[in-house]
Amino acid sequence: MRVAIIGAGSLGTIVGAFMNKQGKEVDLIDVNQENVSALNEKGATVTGFIELNVPVRAYTPDQMSGHYDLVFLLNKQTTNRVVLKGLLPFLHEASIVCTLQNGIPEESVAEVVGRERTIGGAVGFGATWLGPGLSRLTTTQEAVKKFAFEIGELDGVLRPRLEAVKEYLQCVGTTEILSNLTGIRWAKVLMNATFSGMSAALGCTFGNVLYDPKAMTCLAFIADECIKVSHAQGIRLARMQGEDMESFEFNDPAEIPSKMPLYKKIWGQHVELKASMLQDLEKGRDCEIEFINGIICRKGRETGIATPFNDKVVELVTEAQNRRGVNDFSYLSRFDELLDRYAKGVAVTL
Numbered sequence: 001m002r003v004a005i006i007g008a009g010s011l012g013t014i015v016g017a018f019m020n021k022q023g024k025e026v027d028l029i030d031v032n033q034e035n036v037s038a039l040n041e042k043g044a045t046v047t048g049f050i051e052l053n054v055p056v057r058a059y060t061p062d063q064m065s066g067h068y069d070l071v072f073l074l075n076k077q078t079t080n081r082v083v084l085k086g087l088l089p090f091l092h093e094a095s096i097v098c099t100l101q102n103g104i105p106e107e108s109v110a111e112v113v114g115r116e117r118t119i120g121g122a123v124g125f126g127a128t129w130l131g132p133g134l135s136r137l138t139t140t141q142e143a144v145k146k147f148a149f150e151i152g153e154l155d156g157v158l159r160p161r162l163e164a165v166k167e168y169l170q171c172v173g174t175t176e177i178l179s180n181l182t183g184i185r186w187a188k189v190l191m192n193a194t195f196s197g198m199s200a201a202l203g204c205t206f207g208n209v210l211y212d213p214k215a216m217t218c219l220a221f222i223a224d225e226c227i228k229v230s231h232a233q234g235i236r237l238a239r240m241q242g243e244d245m246e247s248f249e250f251n252d253p254a255e256i257p258s259k260m261p262l263y264k265k266i267w268g269q270h271v272e273l274k275a276s277m278l279q280d281l282e283k284g285r286d287c288e289i290e291f292i293n294g295i296i297c298r299k300g301r302e303t304g305i306a307t308p309f310n311d312k313v314v315e316l317v318t319e320a321q322n323r324r325g326v327n328d329f330s331y332l333s334r335f336d337e338l339l340d341r342y343a344k345g346v347a348v349t350l
Contacts, residue, residue, distance in 0.1 A: 003168060004029050004068045004090075006083060007075030008039060008058060010127035010276060011100075013135035015074065015172055017044035017054040022171035027068075028058040036060050038133030047130070048137035048272075049144075067092040070165065073099040073109065076280070077291045080105065084112040091117065098151065098165055102192055102276070103291030104185045106154055119165065120181055121151035122188035124241055125173070126206075126273035138273040147241040148173025152181035183238035186230040187245040189292065190237060192275075193226055193310060194219045195267055197293045199275035201316040203326045207271030210264065218335045219263075220256045221309040221342075223248040226296050232303035241266055253342050277317065284324045289317040308338050 003019075005012045008030035019026045028044070030036050039058035046052040061083075068090055075083050080101075091097070097113045099105045099120050110118040124147035125139035137144070149169045153159055156179040169175040178184055195206045198219055202209065209215045227249040230237055237245040243266055248259055277287035293310045300307035312335055320327050 001069045001164070002066065003027070003070045003072070004064075005072045005074055006087065007073065008032075008035060008044075009074065010129035010135050010279070011123060012072075012074040013039070013044050013129070013133070014046050014127050014137055015072065015169075016056055017046050017052055018172040019168055020044070020056050021052070021054045024168055024171055025057070026168070028056055029061060029064060030058060031061060032132070033060055035132040038131075042133050045134045046137055047134065048127075049139065049141045050137050061086050064090050066090065068095060070096045070098065070168070072168075073097065073101055073105075075101070076276075077101050077103055077105050077108075077288050078286050080108060080112075084109060088113065096161055096165060100149070101291075102196075102288050103189065103295055104182075105291070106181070106185070110154065115154060119151060119153055119162065120185065121149050121165075121169075122184050122240070124148055124150070126270055126276075128274055128279060138270065140269045143241070143269040144173045146174055149175040150178050150184045150238070150240065151175060152178045152184060154181060156181060178238060180236075180238045182235050184240070186226070186235050187237040187240045189295065190223050190226045190245055190248070191240065193293045193296055193313070194222050195270070195273075196275035196277055197222060197289075197310070197313040197317070199273075200277035200281060200287065200289065200320075201313045201327060202331055203278060203281075203320075203328045204274075205271065206267055206273045206275075208329065210267055210271060212329075212332070214335075214339075215332055216260065216263065217256055217339065218309055218312075218332070220248070220250070220259055221253075221338075222293070222313065224250055225300065225305070225307045225310050229296050229300045229303060229305045229307065232305050233299060278326070281317070281320050281326050286321060287317065289314055289321070293317075309335070312338060 004027040008028040016028045036058040043055045106120040128136045280287035296310045
C-alpha cells in the first residue's frame with residue numbers, strides 16, 4: 001500500500017515517525033521546503049514525552065508523483081481548498097482519504113475527493129512543532145498508547161478498509177473503529193473548543209487553564225454549549241479517552257464544580273499542550289478558530305441555541321489573528337460580563 005501524510009507539522013511529523021519506525025513506509029508531504037529538507041537529511045525527530053529519530057521520505061507537493069492508496073490529512077483546514085485540489089491527480093478510484101483534521105471536515109473533504117473515498121477520525125493527543133523536522137509530543141506517552149485515534153465512515157458502515165487504516169494508525173497508539181463518526185467528531189469539537197479555544201484566546205497552555213477556577217468556569221460553559229448544539233442537531237457525543245463527554249452538560253451553573261474532577265482526569269495528561277491555534281497565532285498565521293469554536297456558533301444560530309461563551313472565544317482569537325498578535329491571560333477579564341449575567345440569573349439570548 002502506498003501511503004502519504006499531508007501536512008508534516010506538529011502531528012504529521014510524529015505520526016510519520018511512528019509509522020516509519022514500525023516498518024510502514026509513509027511519505028510526508030509538506031509545503032515548507034526547509035521542513036522537507038530537514039526531514040530528508042536528518043529524519044523525523046520527536047522530543048518531549050518521548051525521544052525518537054526516524055529516517056523518512058518527505059516531498060513538497062510539486063515533487064509528488066504516482067497514485068496513493070491511502071492519504072492522511074493533517075494539514076490545517078484553512079488550506080484545504082488548495083490542498084485537496086492539488087491532491088486529486090494523485091488519487092485513484094479506490095484511494096482512501098482519511099481526514100484527521102480538527103473540526104468537522106468530512107463533508108467539505110468529500111465534496112472535493114468524493115464521499116466514496118472519504119473517511120474521518122479524531123486525534124487524541126497533542127504536539128508542538130519546534131522547527132524543521134522537529135516536533136514535541138506534549139501528551140504523555142501512556143495517553144497516546146491508550147487513546148491515539150478514533151476513526152469511522154461517513155455513513156457509519158464498518159467497512160473492511162477501516163481495518164487497513166487502523167493498521168497504520170496503530171503504529172502510534174490504540175485506534176478504535178466506531179460507527180458513530182458524527183458523534184466522534186462532535187466529542188472532539190468539545191475537546192478542542194474548550195481547552196484549545198481557551199489556550200488560543202488567553203495565550204497559554206492547557207495547564208494554565210486547567211488550574212485557574214475562573215477560566216475553568218468559562219470552559220464549562222463552552223462545553224455545555226457544544227453539547228446542547230449537538231443535541232439540537234440530533235447528535236449525541238461519542239465517548240472519548242474512555243469517558244462520557246455527554247456528562248459535561250448541565251442544567252444549572254451550580255453543577256459546574258461537580259464537573260471539575262473529570263476535566264482534571266482527562267486533561268491532566270495534556271497540561272503542557274499549547275493549542276495548535278495558538279501556535280499559528282504566534283507564527284502570525286490564520287488559525288482554525290472558525291472550524292472549531294466557530295462551528296458551534298454557526299450551528300447554534302441555525303438551531304436556535306445561544307453560544308455566548310464560544311462567541312467570546314471566537315471574538316478574542318479573531319482579534320488576535322487580525323492584529324497578527326497573541327493575547328495573554330489578562331484577556332480572561334473579557335468573560336466577566338457573561339459570568340456576571342449567569343451569576344445574576346439573567347438569561348443569555350441570541
